[in-house]
Every structure is written in C-alpha cells, then in structure tokens.
Amino acid sequence: MTDAPINDTRKAELLSTVVEHIDITSFDARPIIDAMGKMSFTSRDLARATRIYNDMLADPDCTVFLVIAGSTSAGGCMDAYAELLRNNMVDAVVATGATIVDMDFFEGLGHKHYQALEVPDDDTLRSLYIDRIYDTYIDEEQLQDCDFTINKIANALPPGPYSSRAFIREMGKYLAEHGKKENSLVKLAYEHDVPIFCPAFVDSSAGFGLVKHQVDCMKAGRPYMMIDAVADFRELTDIKIKAGTSGLLMIGGGVPKNFIQDTVVCAEILGHEDVEVHKYAVQITVADVRDGACSSSTLQEAASWGKVNTGIEQMVFAEAGSVLPLLASDAYHRGHWKTRAKRAWGKLFA
Template sequence: MTNETKINDGRKAELLATQVEHIDIKSFDARPIIDAMKKMSFTSRDTGRAAELYNMMLADQDCAVALVVAGSTSAGGCMDLYAELVRNNMVDMIVATGATIVDMDFFEGLGHKHYQANEVPDDDTLRSLYIDRIYDTYIDEVALQNVDHTIFEIAESLAPKAYSSRAFIREMGKYLVQHGKKENSLVKLAYEHDVPIFCPAFTDSSAGFGLVKHQVDSMKAGKPYLTIDSIADFRELTDIKIKAGTTGLMMIGGGVPKNFIQDTVVCAEILGHEVDVHKYAVQITVADVRDGACSSSTLQEAASWGKVSTAMEQMVFAEATSVMPLIASDAYHRGHWRNREKRAFAKLFND
C-alpha cells in the first residue's frame, strides 16, 4: 500500500464520519404544529391541508393508500419514516424509483449507511475516493457495488423467467429477512406485511448493474436468464386499483412513479372496468410547473386526464424532508391507522 493510498483512505474516512440519522416520527407529536399551520397561509396552510387529507385517507375504511416516492428523501433521513408507514398499516402499496428502493433502502438493509457531507471538496476528488454525492449526502461507492453484486446473487438464485419489479423486490425482502442487518427496512417490512412495491423503472438503479451481469454471464454460459417485465408491473398495479376501488395517493416528488400510479385509472377503463378516479391526492414537490413535465404537472391538470378528483387534492410546493416528517407524525399520533383493514395486496399474486 502506497503512502498516497493511506492518505486517501484516511481522507475517505474523514469525509464519511457523520452518519445520516433517520427521523423517528413516533418520537414527537406534530399534531399541535399541524393544527397551528392550518391557521396560517402559504406553504404552511398547504401542508396542514395535506396532513388533513392524509388523515382522511386513513379514516376512510374503503380507501386503499398508495405511497409514491421519487427523489432522494430516503437517503436524506426519511427512510425510517416510510418504514413506519408500512409497519403501522398506513400504506397499502408503494410505487417508487429504483434508487429509493435499491440504492437507498436495500442498501441500508444490507448494513451500509448514508453520510452527511459536512465538507464538499470538488467532485473529482470524491470520485478518486469512490464517494458518490447526492447534494449534501455521501454514499460509499464500494458499499454500493456490494448492492449490485447482491442483486446479481438473488437473480442467479431464481428461475429464469420474466418477473415484475414487484415480484423481484419481494425476493429482495425475503433475502433481507434471512441476511439483512437492519430491522427498519422498507423492503423487508413490505415483504413481511404483504405490501407490494413497484418500481416501473427498476433497472435505473443498482439493480440494473446486477441484472445486466446476470444476463451477460448467463448468455456467455448459454443458459436462460430472467428479465424484468414492466408491462406486468402496470397490469398488476391496475389489478390492485380494480380490487381496491377507492384510492388515495400520498406522493413525494413526481416523475415516473407519479404518472404510473395515476395511469391505473385509465388502464382499468381500457380493460373494460368502471373505476373511480383516485379520490384523494397529495403531492409534495419543488418542481416548477412551467416546463410541463410530469414531475411538476399539478393534480388539477391530472384531473383533465381522468386520473384524480379535484375535490380532495393538495399540492405542497416544499422540499419533502422538511414537511413529510410533520405530516407523517401527525397521522401517526391521530391514530386512524389503528382501525384500518389490512389489505395485504401482495397476496393477490402467486409468485
């Protein structure tokens, strides 16, 4: 080992010294704050109404709740928050980016950590140290490659056929039950509570690297290999919408997950089913509406496509780690989840 390597090892340890600590929504009661914010204006009042709508979803005995997550809030400290929503029957299905599920939650489920970037040198220096950066958060690239290889191992253990992302993520949850190092993993808890997770762009994550390696190695050996079937994702999620009837959306960010869950209404109609639009909808985003992108298109706009109701929807233009802990803590302490039916939608499918 050269002196330069020793210096770099020390520098890497220095930069990865402060772990991100995920917020515990049970440790504080946000109800008084939310109640006060409802009497204010601007983003505070929007946040108060969003919390009110989420509580309405949980109190509505006919309503199935979808948690929809895009962006890096899991890495930024909301990972345990989302896990608690599953643990306490506050969501019935999840639609998310591959990064949220694989690079962040499964990553920590294997025992790895995210770190606060208390100092940000130039990114070429970070690259030389194998440190990946998400704004002010660091990830050890060596640890992330462990995720790639673990996904490869899971793929190698499965029958070579087409899997929806939901079916493959369920296998990831099963793996964490046996080999995981974190109790509060969203992937693990979703497996244990039969809450299906969908990643419509699943290979846009560490899963992609592991699955490509699985396919390449299988092709070289002349063996069949598994694939991820995104059409099956859409079909399965639409099946859940048809089964659920009344639905509510709690959306953090936008992009593909947002459009994917909203489109189930249209898809069900194409299949000949009469289904209601999503009755409740909350979206938390900082995206600008002027570019017309899916991430920023308002819920009112979605109503024109026959996807959501305009009666009970709320846009919150805020960075989600600043408001989602308040909304989730408020809902936890109001306790409507205690009387909810456990839907266990994962049991609809035979894997």
Template structure:
C-alpha cells in the first residue's frame, strides 16, 4: 500500500473517532515470560492427575526428551493466534535458547503478529467488544478478544512491499524472504524479542507454506502490480522451493521431533516431508520420532487440524510410540510446557543446528 493511501486512511477518522479508537486500544497484551516462573512443580503434579493435565505432563516430558536427544532436530509448528494472544515472547525464547531448530508457521503468526510487533506495533486486549461494524469504522481488527490497529497493519503491508522492492526479481522460498524480514528488523526493528529477528540471528529457518495468506500478501501484490505497471520484473514466492528446502532439512537431520500448536497447513507441511523424502528416493528416511500437538480441534471439524498423530502414523509420517495429543487452548498450556522445559535446562548442552546455513 502506498504512502499516499496510508495517509488517506489516517485522515479518515474524525477527532471524536480518534478518541474512541484510543480508548479501545488502551490496554496492551503483555506476552508471558517463561523465564520468570518455574512450572516444574506444576507439571510434576499434573503427571499424577488425569485427563488433560496428565496429557500435558506427558507432552512436556516428550518435549524434554527431544531436548535431551543429541541427534534430534526440533521443529516448532505454529497455527492460530497464540502469538497475538500473549505467547509471542515464549516462542522467541525457544529460539533464543536453542530449544527449536526450525519453524513452520502460518503467515499470520509470522507477519501480522511477530513482524508487526518487531516494527514497534502492539496488540491490545479487547476489554469491551462493540459491534464489529463499529470496529471497522474505527479501523480496528478483532481476533476474538484481541484488537489490532488496522492502520498499523497497513504500514506493515507497506514495509513488506518495501523489502520486496529491494530484492533481485526472481523466485524466493518463504524461508528466504522471511530471512530478509529478519535482516530488516536487525537494522530497523523496535523489539529485540522478535521471533523473526532472533531466527535470522541464530540461523533458525522459518517456513510459511501459505505465506501470502497474511499481510505479506497485500504488500507483495502491490510490489508486483507496481513493477508490472512500470514494465519491470518482480520477485515471486516459490512454494515448491519451500517444500524442497524443508524436505532437504528433514533428510539431513535424521531424527526429528515436532512441537505443534494448532494444525492446518503448517502441520501437514512438516509431516509431509517424510513422504516427500521417500518420493525423492530416500527410502531410509526416519519418520518423525517425537510429536506433540496442542489443539482444540476434534473430528467434528472434518479438517486436517483434527487428524490425530496416531492417524498420521498410517501415512508413514510420525512414530506412534512417542507422541501425545493435548486437547486444550494452547495459550493456557504452552506457558507451562515451555517454562518446565526452560527450567529443566536440557537446552544448555544441545548442539546448535543452524539449519539456515544449509542454504547460504
């Protein structure tokens, strides 16, 4: 979106509307700090309970097994809005402390949430929810009980377009483009604890198989339209390169573990690397040895988010022996799992994989 269009949007609101918008965007979402509390006693206690508590304790134990296994590459897989809801610093801490080696996520998690805050924008608690038409008139977007300033989001779209404008006109995997976003945040960002920025600094590759299903899409469309009007070539995203690169990591990594929040495309994408490796002739490729999925989806939604890890074993994707489904809202349980793993400290002796250097 051009600067002229952004300025037009900014001047649309009257002083009274500006004041009302400021009232609604007055309470920040504060992201939880897993280093500030020790969840080990809670998880230990939950292991002696039943139902979801025991499932969470077992999932946490499996994640700790991944961290302890010297041969295991760990993928963090994110779908949904937990980043906007308060888990953003949690995910960043996993990267900072070498607790994950690769990330597969939705474009919204990476662009609309993390990169957005990396540029200095914020998410807000919706302490009241007027009708959504009113929110639209005030240029406020809503995710459940969380608000996003649409004007700030459009500035993010514009920044994505600016990054694209600096690149050689050719095909890029989402990993390659997100690395450019991380580089941009190192130079221009306003937040140290950004997942995109830290992943760039630690050579942790981030893949978004549906990257344009986010604010990145608007900025990249504008980049292509502007370049086409000027008779100039433009950059493109190569979804096949995404699949090829991620499969290449899987082949070279050998033993792998999955920590999955939600489901959908990111979940299928990382699981399918096993099948893709076999198609490429690597019949000795290991299924994902460890797998944890935290989700509220069940079979009633009829979608890939509800397919269990046991079901994935029938496709030759995961090991049925070391897996755990946790049916819970991830924002309520991930802080406990991550804090437990952080304070047990198995990450302190892990070798750094730096899979991003594979494509340097």
C-alpha cells in the first residue's frame, strides 16, 4: 500500500452507491421474450437462445453447464446466477477466477461493488485505493481481505494437490460458516453439490493468497497445498462422460468457453468414442468474430472441432448484463426447473 494518506472523505464519496443485483424472480420476462421472437436482429436471436435454454431445462437427460467470463457478476448479475443455481437450473459451473473469487466470494464476505457515478483519472483512483471495472468500483482494501481469507483457507488445508473445484468447495464451506451473504454462488454451490471449476484459478484474487501460502510454507520448510489444473480438466471431463446429453449457457468466452467444449475431445482421447457433443449451446458475447479469438468464435465453428451440435445453438451478440436477466427471468417463470432431477455432480468427487 502507498505511504501517502488516503483521503477518506473523497473515497467515501466515490464508494457511496452500491451496485444492486437484479432479481430475476421479481419480474416476468416471458411477454418480452415472446414479443422479441417476432422481431429481427439481436432481439430474435435472444428469443431463440432463450427457447434453447428452456429446452435444456425441459430435457430430462440434459446436464446444464453455466459458463461465465467477463464482469457481469460485478455489474449486477450476481444474484441472477445464484438464483439459477438455487433453483436447479444449472448443474455445474465453469468460470473465470475473477467471477468466482474477486466478485462472488468477495461479496460473500460482506463487501460490495459500487457504481462509478463519475470517473476521475485512474491515478486518483489508485491514490484512493479504488479499483475500477469500466463504470464499477471496488475497494482495494476490501479486496485484500479476500486475498487474506483465501490464504487462511489454504493454510487450514492438508498439503497436496487440489483441483480448483475442490478448493472452491472449501471456499463455499467457509462462507456457509462465516459468510455474510445468503445469495452467494460459491456458498449455494457448496450447499447444493454443484461443482464450480475455474481453469485459470490463480488469475484472480485467489492467486495472491495462494502464492503467500506457498511462500510462507517454503520459508518454514513445510509442504503446501497447490492447484492441480490437470485435475480440473479430468474431473470436468468425467462429468461430461457420465452426463451424456449436455447443454451450455455461456456468458462471454475466453478460457471457460474453450475448457468446457474441450471435454468432448478429451473424452474421446480417453477412449470414450461414443461421447456426445454438447447438444445445446447458447453464447452471449460482444466479441468480434473477425480476429479469430476463442471468445468470439461462433458455435458453428466449434462444431468443426467436434464439440457442439450445429443444430441447436445460438449466438447472441449483445452486452450480457442487458439481456441475460431477460433470458433467466423467462426460464425461471416458465418453470421447467420445477420438475428437473437434481444432478448433484459434486457428490461424484466426495
């Protein structure tokens, strides 16, 4: 931390308006989605994507993977994701470390994200220890509490390798015992045996806490715990093999998108030649398809790799925070989740 004193009054002014997460149960988006289905452009794409997600939930054989990249959790969609998990509308989660640690676990500890009602220069924000995500603020001092809590959890575990799923389960257990927010995805996942995978786990606030854990243990001559990224891939592929039919609800792209799609190829390499490609797939993204990046690669392109069914997929090129609440609210109110069998894939690794 900088030695210069922080202007607490100015900091309080900038961190005065909390981001309020949208409640998808408080409004019924079905009439809007139905109307959008009669339109064109992104509106019709969203309506079709919503129908596909409802088809996933209505298919008794389908395991639904929620795949998240980007900052929608910080921007107001955090409770929407939690509600999907709470109501058995997703069976496993693959996400960035930032989504799970810096955003959800962070708020689970009682901290908040704030609306940036004004954006002074970022050097000023740095002097006040305020981190910025576009027009959203985070108190860096609170984020460091997240780092140290991760370190505390790591220090309490027996040394050895852990998949990100196994460690995130320990985070959920911690929140169940000490957390300050009921609607935490990490906490609810622990309580409902829904596994969460972060294939780039240390690329987040968790990385700082885990590095400190290893360095302190090395200095003391003690063994330490570590994140086993290969175990992540193996465990997630194991779920795909046992699940059979599967569907993807993808927000953003990046590593989580590629990671969940690659389970099909990995299963084949392990000798499961009869593994199904992901039957259903929806992706909401603003990434541009022209640069060849994974975040923007179309689901049709993924079919060429043997990962996704070409028939039941939909790309939605839109900022997810503006359309995900409509999709999620529609699916919640159509109610297919009420008769879904609970997968509880987390018990696979008990």
